[in-house]
Amino acid sequence: MITLALVLSSAALAYVVGTVPLGASLVRRVTGHAARDLNPHLLGVENVLRLAGLPVALGSFSLDIVKGALPVALVAPWAPGAAAAAAAGVYVGHVAPWPRAWGVDMPRGRGNGVLLGALAAWAAFGPDPAVLLAVPVIAYAAVLAATRFVALGTLAGLLALPLALALGGAGPVASIAGVAMFALGAWRQKSAIARMQDGTEPRLGDPPPVRGLDPNVVLAAFMAHPMTVDDLWQPPSQRWLAPLARRGWLPEGLLRWMLPRLRPQVQGEIRGVALPDGRELRVALIGGPMLPDQIRTQTEQAERMAIQGARLARELGAEAFGLGAFWSTVGDKGLLVKAAVPDLAITNGGAYTAATVRAAVPGLLRRFEEEGGDLRGAEAAVIGANGVVAFGVARVLAGEVGRLVLVGRDLERLDRSAKTLQRKHPELEVRTSTEVAAVANADLVFTATSDPLPVLRAAHVKPGAWVFDIGRPADVHPEVNEVPGVKLIPGGVVRPPGALRSQIDLHFGDGLVPACLAETMIMTATQAFDRASLGPQTRIADIEWYLAEGERLGFEVITRDLRDGDPPVRAEEGVTAGGVPT
Numbered sequence: 336m337i338t339l340a341l342v343l344s345s346a347a348l349a350y351v352v353g354t355v356p357l358g359a360s361l362v363r364r365v366t367g368h369a370a371r372d373l374n375p376h377l378l379g380v381e382n383v384l385r386l387a388g389l390p391v392a393l394g395s396f397s398l399d400i401v402k403g404a405l406p407v408a409l410v411a412p413w414a415p416g417a418a419a420a421a422a423a424g425v426y427v428g429h430v431a432p433w434p435r436a437w438g439v440d441m442p443r444g445r446g447n448g449v450l451l452g453a454l455a456a457w458a459a460f461g462p463d464p465a466v467l468l469a470v471p472v473i474a475y476a477a478v479l480a481a482t483r484f485v486a487l488g489t490l491a492g493l494l495a496l497p498l499a500l501a502l503g504g505a506g507p508v509a510s511i512a513g514v515a516m517f518a519l520g521a522w523r524q525k526s527a528i529a530r531m532q533d534g535t536e537p538r539l540g541d542p543p544p545v546r547g548l549d550p551n552v553v554l555a556a557f558m559a560h561p562m563t564v565d566d567l568w569q570p571p572s573q574r575w576l577a578p579l580a581r582r583g584w585l586p587e588g589l590l591r592w593m594l595p596r597l598r599p600q601v602q603g604e605i606r607g608v609a610l611p612d613g614r615e616l617r618v619a620l621i622g623g624p625m626l627p628d629q630i631r632t633q634t635e636q637a638e639r640m641a642i643q644g645a646r647l648a649r650e651l652g653a654e655a656f657g658l659g660a661f662w663s664t665v666g667d668k669g670l671l672v673k674a675a676v677p678d679l680a681i682t683n684g685g686a687y688t689a690a691t692v693r694a695a696v697p698g699l700l701r702r703f704e705e706e707g708g709d710l711r712g713a714e715a716a717v718i719g720a721n722g723v724v725a726f727g728v729a730r731v732l733a734g735e736v737g738r739l740v741l742v743g744r745d746l747e748r749l750d751r752s753a754k755t756l757q758r759k760h761p762e763l764e765v766r767t768s769t770e771v772a773a774v775a776n777a778d779l780v781f782t783a784t785s786d787p788l789p790v791l792r793a794a795h796v797k798p799g800a801w802v803f804d805i806g807r808p809a810d811v812h813p814e815v816n817e818v819p820g821v822k823l824i825p826g827g828v829v830r831p832p833g834a835l836r837s838q839i840d841l842h843f844g845d846g847l848v849p850a851c852l853a854e855t856m857i858m859t860a861t862q863a864f865d866r867a868s869l870g871p872q873t874r875i876a877d878i879e880w881y882l883a884e885g886e887r888l889g890f891e892v893i894t895r896d897l898r899d900g901d902p903p904v905r906a907e908e909g910v911t912a913g914g915v916p917t
Contacts, residue, residue, distance in 0.1 A: 342508055345417035346424035349406035353428020353449065357402050358395035363543075365391050370596040380451050388496070396448040401748030402429070403452025416508060418461030422453035423512035424885040445489045445523060447475070454496075463505045470499035479845040483538035486527030492555050493520040526600060529572035533838075535601040553610070555620040556640065556648030557852050558599065561626060562842060564590060569839055570602045570622070591629065595636040599623045599644040601651065604837055608861050609833030611888060616831070618856065619651050620839050623662060627787030630661040645676040655680040655864065657855030664785070666802045669869045680864035684851020687868075687885065688827045689724060691850040692805060694882060694892045695826060696731050696781075705800060708778065716740040716774035717792065719784035720767075721748050724805060728781045729756065738764040740773050781804070782810040783826070793818050809842075825893065829853040832889030847893060857885050 353461055404455060406425045411418035429449040454472065458465035475492030505513075530536035545721030561567050564587055568577035579585040599621050608616040621644045623838050628635045648656040656679055663683035666672040673681045704710055715736040719725040721743035732739055733756045741749045749767035757765055766773065774780050775795055782791055783805035789812035796802060797817040804811045805826030815821060827850040828843050835846045843849060848856075858866055861884055866877050887893070 341414055341417050342398075342420040345406075345414065346420040346427075349410070349421040349424030350428035352402060352406045353425040354429075355402065356432075357398040357447070361395050361398060362392065365394075380616035391846045399429070399446075399448025400452035403449035403454075404456040404785035405452075406421060407453050407456035408456060408460060411456065415460065415462045416506065418457045419463070419505075419509040419512035422457045423515050425453055426450055426516050427519055430519055436869045443487065446520065447485070447489055447492075450492070450520075450637075461509075462505075463500065463509055464503060467499045467503040467505065468496075471496040475549045481541065483540060484527075484536065485539055486524045486531065486536065487805075490524055490528075492520060493517040495722070507836075526598070529570070530600065532572035533570045533600075533602060535603070551614055553614050553616045553859055554614070554619065554651070554653050555655045555657065555855050556621055556644075556651055557605075557659055557855050558623050558644040558648075558662050559621045559659045559839075559841065560623050560630060560661060562660075564626070567624065568595075571838075591626070594624045595624065595629060595633055595640070597624045599640060599647055600785075601647070603837055605835060607834040607836045608831045608856065610887075611832070614860070615833075616856055616860055618852070619648065619653060620837065621647055622839075627661045630665060631785075631787065634665070637662075638671060641665045641672045642675040645679055645681060647673050649676060649679045653679070653859075654668070654862075654865075655682065655855055655859040657681075657852055659849060659851050661785075668871055673867075673869055676825060680858065680866075680867055681869065682854055682858060682867040683849075683869060684849070684854040685868040685873045687829075687854035687857065687881040688850040689873055689893045690728070690878045690882040690885070691716070691827050691853075691876060692728065695803070696728055699801070699803060699824065700735050703779065705710055706799075710735050711737050713778040714738040714740065714776055715779040715781070716742060716777035718742045718771060718774060718780065718782035718810065720752060721745050722783055722785070725781065725783035726752055728783065728805075731764055732779070732781070733760045733765075736763075736779070739766070740771070740777060741765065741767045742771060742773055744769060745769075781826075782806055784810050784811065791815060796821055827851070828893040830883070830891040830893060831856060832891075850892075851891055853885065854881060856882060857888060857890065860888060 340736040355837060388560065393448040395435055403422075403425050407418055407421045408422040426446055426449055444516065451472065454468045454888040458468040471492040474495035475488045479488030479493035484490070494517055497510060497517050500509050500513045524594045527536055564580065565577070567590070568574050568580070576585060580587070580590070582881050601619055603620040605620060606615070607638075610616055623640050623644050625633070625637060625640060641658060644662075645656050658665065658672065658681065663669065663685065668685070669681050682740045701708060703713070713736050714739070715732045717725050717729045717732065717740070720741035729741060729752070739756065741753055743749050746767060746769050746878055753765040754769050757763055771790055771792075774791075776797060778797075778800055780791065780796065780800055782802070784790055786806065789810060790806075791802070791804075791811045793812070793814040796818050799821065800818070801822045801824065802811060802815065803824045803826050809825075816823060825843065828847050828901075829850050830847050831853060835848070841848060841852075854868065858864060863880075863884070866880060868877065
């Protein structure tokens with residue numbers, strides 16, 4: 336007679352066996368790489384096949400079959416009614432082991448090998464008809480053959496298991512075990528199902544993402560983050576959640592709790608960037624689901640997620656990985672991410688971002704004059720002047736305008752900066768303030784802060800002012816667009832060559848990308864990985880190099896109000912009036 340104690344003890348014993356990382360250990364021994372280095376999310380037979388080859392994949396899968404069969408074969412002969420409990424236990428142990436089981440932290444696969452072994456032993460030694468346990472195997476094989484999606488086949492097999500057991504009259508222990516295995520397995524496949532909806536999940540048999548596999552295609556990867564909660568719903572797999580969030584059924588507080596606990600995922604791809612030599616540049620867009628304020632305040636979680644993103648980029652076969660917007664500040668501006676993934680070129684995009692500002696500011700000043708502005712009589716303001724890039728802009732402005740307002744958080748540092756500028760330009764009138772309202776009379780406003788929310792509102796801008804927004808996320812509130820005659824020019828915005836297309840809206844306009852992404856593109860296209868921007872310092876030589884190489888490759892720095900049809904200022908037109916030091 337089967338008892339609850341017998342069922343639970345059988346499941347517990349099998350769970351312990353299931354936690355043993357046999358397949359992952361084989362991968363590490365044969366390839367010399369930890370399984371998590373090969374794939375930061377999921378080991379899986381199809382990923383081992385793509386990343387480590389057929390012999391290793393077969394060996395790993397065979398070990399999982401043995402692991403799945405062993406506890407069931409040990410329990411069933413003397414307690415047949417507990418066979419189902421042992422099968423469920425070993426499957427759960429493999430798919431969801433306790434943290435750092437056996438002293439290692441390795442990703443596990445979908446559990447198909449373990450499941451196959453457990454079902455085989457259950458059919459051989461358990462009381463339930465073997466034909467019932469063959470149904471999930473047939474369902475798995477049929478769906479896999481039809482779609483070549485392993486996750487879809489796995490879901491079909493797991494769903495068929497409790498249905499076959501229930502319809503076949505299996506006992507309550509077997510039915511409960513089948514439902515538990517399906518529930519856990521379905522949860523395990525959630526990311527893969529989302530990737531299928533987004534069109535980013537590889538099929539079984541797809542070629543491995545080997546660098547240089549197609550000489551006509553250059554592959555980079557770039558990690559972005561949602562600017563607002565609404566950006567979370569951009570991927571097709573997430574759009575169904577948007578109505579729930581709008582109705583308050585998915586509270587923002589719950590979302591904010593969940594986001595740092597999720598993993599980065601590929602959410603789209605940029606295609607159509609045509610290089611002068613005929614190659615196509617593609618960029619895998621990796622979404623790191625943390626909001627800007629979370630990245631700033633939850634530094635450990637942000638660093639962990641950035642490292643996961645870099646590992647995912649390497650798995651995809653990317654030759655370089657860019658950290659975009661607030662991700663560029665994580666891990667000592669990318670240094671710690673690079674240390675964790677040393678065999679991948681990683682950049683925070685700082686050099687080309689500075690280069691685009693360097694190219695833009697002098698040209699903007701010249702255009703201001705061409706359109707009737709009086710530079711010597713004009714008042715300019717720089718918001719974020721405590722920062723390196725913004726103060727570089729202030730140095731350019733100091734020799735061109737009559738009055739200058741420096742706005743930042745540290746008034747003492749601002750005053751020292753003002754004295755530095757006035758020593759070089761005695762005729763310049765400089766004011767400092769910690770209040771954004773101090774720019775309300777400025778004819779030219781340049782803003783470059785790291786604030787996650789807009790800092791410049793309509794009340795801070797006078798009619799007809801020119802506003803150059805370098806901040807990412809944008810420093811300028813949308814209401815500024817309603818100020819009469821205002822010109823709003825985005826800073827650090829680039830148009831790559833060709834006909835860029837993407838499933839994800841990066842919020843820079845059609846065919847446009849941020850300069851940090853453009854740096855990743857340029858570095859990958861030229862294979863100049865020694866030009867990566869890492870850490871707090873950016874080399875002047877790299878700024879010059881990106882400016883020249885971007886121009887050569889056809890990258891166009893945008894220095895106009897995107898609402899009008901003015902022609903852009905070419906990069907070479909604006910470099911003579913001085914650069915932006917970093």
